[in-house]
Amino acid sequence: MAAKIPATVVTGFLGAGKTTLIRHMLENANGKRIALIINEFGDLGVDGDILKGCGIETCSEDDVVELSNGCICCTVADEFIPTMEMLLGRDNPPDHIVIETSGLALPQPLVRAFNWPGISTRVTVDGVITVVDGKAVSDGQFAHNVAAVDAQRKQDENLNHETPLSELFEDQIACADMIVVNKADLLATGEADHLRAVLKSEARKGVQVVTATMGALPVEILLGQGVGAEGDLDARHEVHHHHDDHHDDHHGDHEAGREHAHGHDEFESFVVELGEIEDAIAFAERVADVIRAHDILRLKGFAAISGKPMRLTLQAVGPRVDTYFDRPFGTAPRMTRLVVIGQAGLKQAEIEAALKAG
């Protein structure tokens, strides 16, 4: 029987740097043919577009498949399995498959899908890589081991510290074979080491925790872990939840409980369309202001700037906004399209108006 094709799952919260890490991996793949399956929250296809346009020889457009009908962990049967079968059925199947989950996905249901008949005989999960935004964690976005939150909780026993963000984060950490503490460039000296130690103590035994900037890690470290993660799913569940009473309610209905905790109605996204933008720098500042005013978690897309033939890629994680001109619009319409992602209750009309102002 032919050897199973290894598949690596790359997970991590919104904007942690998954696409950046994958891009680096593709650029340094040393001839390995890697197929990508990308799942995004929000329907603009920004990640796929960035990766398809990478111009890397070993990665043709056909090798990048986008799954856009909802979250990969909830559409496994309808979308993920058929896509895997399509990739495996090719005359020239890939050497390795890399799956980028959306920042809101739980990796566990996806890993479980590798036990499906027809998939389990042909593919194995080489490893789960969880990318962590080191800066966001140390700023306390996930309320993870943050002394202040613990102190507050002790004062108020009723305070439910399990926010949707911290639950997702913990599950993504619990499923990891390797944790990448990314954005090391934004951390003060010693902070990255501290975070590594904290995450190592949170993760399962033996999980590697490495530090990176722009996801720049040797491909040999990322691929070829040979874990077979689909075989030890039980070890990857909710390591830190069991002491919580409200989770004990779910014991009889474990999966349903998790799906609920992960409910996508806790997060929402919409697309804002704008015309040409006069001034790229002023616009980036306005975007940062709007993000701060409305607690937006993630904003990304492409902008048309007056007088510039190239489109401006705009990437914001919290109030940090990165912009760069990536390629000419060509025949695509010159317009600005941004996807906005946040916790449920975003004031769409106000956000749109604020982005248009100026």
Ligand SMILES: Nc1nc2c(ncn2[C@@H]2O[C@H](COP(=O)(O)OP(=O)(O)OP(=O)(O)O)[C@@H](O)[C@H]2O)c(=O)[nH]1
């Ligand atoms: N300063 C800094 N920025 C980074 C680093 N890694 C990624 N970024 C930036 O963070 C932003 C988000 O990066 P992505 O790679 O798109 O993150 P992602 O996890 O794929 O995002 P989603 O798919 O939306 O969940 C981009 O602007 C990146 O350039 C890093 O190590 N340092």
